[in-house]
Every structure is written in structure tokens, then in C-alpha cells.
Amino acid sequence: MGSTKLNIHVADINHLAKVAKVISHPARIAIIKYISTSETPCNCNDIVKEIGLAQPTISQHLSEIKKIGLFDQSATGKSLNYSINIDKLNEYRRLINDFFVKTQVNCNK
Amino acid sequence: MGSTKLNIHVADINHLAKVAKVISHPARIAIIKYISTSETPCNCNDIVKEIGLAQPTISQHLSEIKKIGLFDQSATGKSLNYSINIDKLNEYRRLINDFFVKTQVNCNK
């Protein structure tokens, strides 16, 4: 008891839920936003300064976002530069948008 | 410690996170989908049978979805009929889609 029952749902639904979960926390939204707007390549410390959460917390959130492949990483010197994987971003935008659109279409028949 | 720090983020971001959280659980996605596809008005028991979770669990999920106004309710006899509030559905579709689009635009400059 207590944990989400994944086995009772089709894979599509579980996948959508997983993607939505990543953007269901304000810190992760703020991280994605910051990385996308940053003029210069930004690393973990930049994000820590920007968001105002401890470094391990940011690292944890980054790891959640990485799990769905939304980031590209490139190492320069000591630091890791994060950037958005546009293909994945687009894939997930469509995945979520399609859910809403399909829901609406279903309502209208 | 332990609870999400909302005060460090702007309201927009917290709002988006709140909406995304509703669709971050497969049972809630399945509920929304079922209600939208149902030909006849559907009540809580119908959803319980469809999804395969206990009635209090479904009731709890329905309440989460209601909190962001995604449902209309209408009482007929003993039961409550749930339907999707299309305006809200559209509002949230745009809210989430705009986040993705803006993120992508930011990446390309």
C-alpha cells in the first residue's frame, strides 16, 4: 500500500504521468526556464545561485530532469554545461498537448 | 525541511507546477480520459469499476482534479455526474504548451 499502482494502466498513460511529474515541481520548472534563457552556458553552481536551493537539492532536481532526457550535457573544464534537448522538449510538448487536444475532441462527440 | 519551498518562486511557476501535478499521476489521467470518452454521464462508481482502484482512492483523485476546476458536476438522483470543463481544459492546455513553446524560443536566441 502507499505506492502508485502502475500495472493497472496502459503504458501511454504511465509515460505521460512520468513526463508531467518532471514539470510538477516549481524548482524544476525554474531550472528549465533558467537554462533556456541563459545567454552563456550554465553549470550547476549558476543554477544554485539563481534558484536559491542548496546544491544537493539542485543536483537532485537536475537528475530528475535528466531521467527523461530533457538535457544535453557538455563538460568544459571543471564544470558541466547543461542545455535543453530541443527534440525531447518538442516531443514532450506534443505528448502533453495531444492529451489535452484528444480529451477535448472526445468531449465534443 | 521536506516540503516544497514555494516562496522562492514566482506565482506563475507555482501555478504551472500545480496544474502539472494533477496530470502527474496515471490514475488521474485515466479518470480524465474515461470521463471525456464516456458516451453517457458517468459517476464515481463507474470510474471505480473502470480504473480498478478502491472507491475512496478514486474519490481522493477526483478531489485533486476538482481543486483546479477541471470538472463540472451535476447531480442526478443519487449520483453525481462528472464532466470536463472545456474552458479550463483549454486554459491548462495553453498554459503548459506556452511553457514549452517559450522554453524552445528562449533556446533559439
Place this chain on the structure above:
DNA sequence: ATTTATTATCGTAATATTACAATAACAAAC
């Protein structure tokens, strides 16, 4: 090799979420 800078991981406390049994609340039917 030691220092310095950066990020990940470990451990853990606080809190939130998920699920369900039991039961209350409500409304129609008898």
C-alpha cells in the same frame, strides 16, 4: 601531489502522496 572548484552521492529528517478499510453523509425509493 596539493589545492581549488565543481558536481554527485549518502544519510536522514520533515513532509507529502497513495491506497484502502471503515464509516459517515446524503438523497432517492420503498
Place this chain on the structure above:
DNA sequence: GTTTGTTATTGTAATATTACGATAATAAAT
């Protein structure tokens, strides 16, 4: 008013999430 059908609420156990201090791991710089 008692029964029946439906949904909400209460209470609670199991699990997950969030946050951070401490520390390890990694890599460049000296």
C-alpha cells in the same frame, strides 16, 4: 422512517518526495 445506492470523510500504513549537511568524486590549476 427504513432501506438502498452513491459519494465523501476519517484514520492510517506504506511509500515517495523534498531538502540539506556532510562528504566523496572528479578534474583542472598550481
